[in-house]
Amino acid sequence: MPDRLIAVDLDGTLLDDTGRVSPRNVEAVVAAQAAGMLIVPCTGRAWCESLAPMRQLSGLSLGVFVSGAAVAEIETGESCDLAAIEPHLAHELVNHLYDLPEAVLVFRDGALAGHDYLVTGRGELTANTEWWFSSCEARVHRQDRPGPEDLHHTLRVGLVTTRSRMHPVIEEIEHKFVGRVLTHYFEAVNAPDDCDSMFVLEVFADGVDKWRGIQMIARQHGIGDDRIAAIGDQINDVTMIRNSALGIAMANAVDAVKQIADVTTEDHREDGVANALERISAGEWIV
Structure with a gap:
């Protein structure tokens, strides 16, 4: 023991x-x-x-x-x-990030959702994110405009971008969703041939x-x-x-x-x- x-x-x-x-x-x-x-x-x-x-x-x-x-x-x-994000809150988060130039990455419990990442938004996946999905053999589902009914079992909402792009996005989320979510960001695990460091924004249920x-x-x-x-x-x-x-x-x-x-x-x-x-x-x- x-x-x-x-x-x-x-x-x-x-x-x-x-x-x-x-x-x-x-x-x-x-x-x-x-x-x-x-x-x-x-x-x-x-x-x-x-x-x-x-x-x-x-x-x-x-x-x-x-x-x-x-x-x-x-x-x-x-x-x-x-500790999942409530579906309507997850929907609000996705809508808030939807029009950014970076794809929105919704991580879900794979056993319950049938996939690991729901990728949505108008933005594109970074090369770093494509590499990460491939290296981890992540199950990726792409969907436009998911509704609350599509966002059950969401554990994290995030995106990958540069450090300079990250700060205004975080400030907006912390202002709009104050007391409802937890946010943090840090340098991503970068692909072996990456020249520029990318950063990960992660948003979780509060607590x-x-x-x-x-x-x-x-x-x-x-x-x-x-x-x-x-x-x-x-x-x-x-x-x-x-x-x-x-x-x-x-x-x-x-x-x-x-x-x-x-x-x-x-x-x-x-x-x-x-x-x-x-x-x-x-x-x-x-x-």
Whole structure:
């Protein structure tokens, strides 16, 4: 029976720049599991987008996906908990973004909707998004002007664009939908040959974050908040870093994460997760 839970982000944390788990990180996860730690992947990716790196690890049971909107079994992808956006609210969001030059990306629970992404709007998919869909083998459904009846099981509404385009879009959403949604943005996982960085805007139901999913898994295993550590680097990791008994920032983390973390580990290119797990196992970092 595990006595501690270690929540680990994927991109920029557990994964290297090629999207793989390094041999040292794999060994550290195995050793941590043997020492009684429950390792929980906590990622902005959906389950279907996380399969390749998770297959490098064994002994994983549950994960937190879509930035906390879904908790699912690692082996099957079956959802244990979902925090969907209410269909009429999802419809409002889609209509608000519909005329932008970027395609609107509606991520849905695939088991219930029959596809992973509903792509809509007048805009075009970026080359980066096309690459991402292909690399993850995402099931994509295209539909003009979806209504509320088409938007059940929506976990996230978003788009991919440049940093300069992102700010006015976010400001408009936060003004129009204040108190009804949660928004954040960060640099996308870029295609290997991309010259320009793209950024992802994500909109969730209000109250959705990774900490919500972590607590659900912890309760199932009888683990209290005082026995939870979290390792991350991005803005969607802030709540789990802040609320965990031990919040660990990657050296490559954004300032918002570093400012609230208890300690900082190495860069994700330098096996920072392995370094953190080894320090916890050695008793240098207490949780």
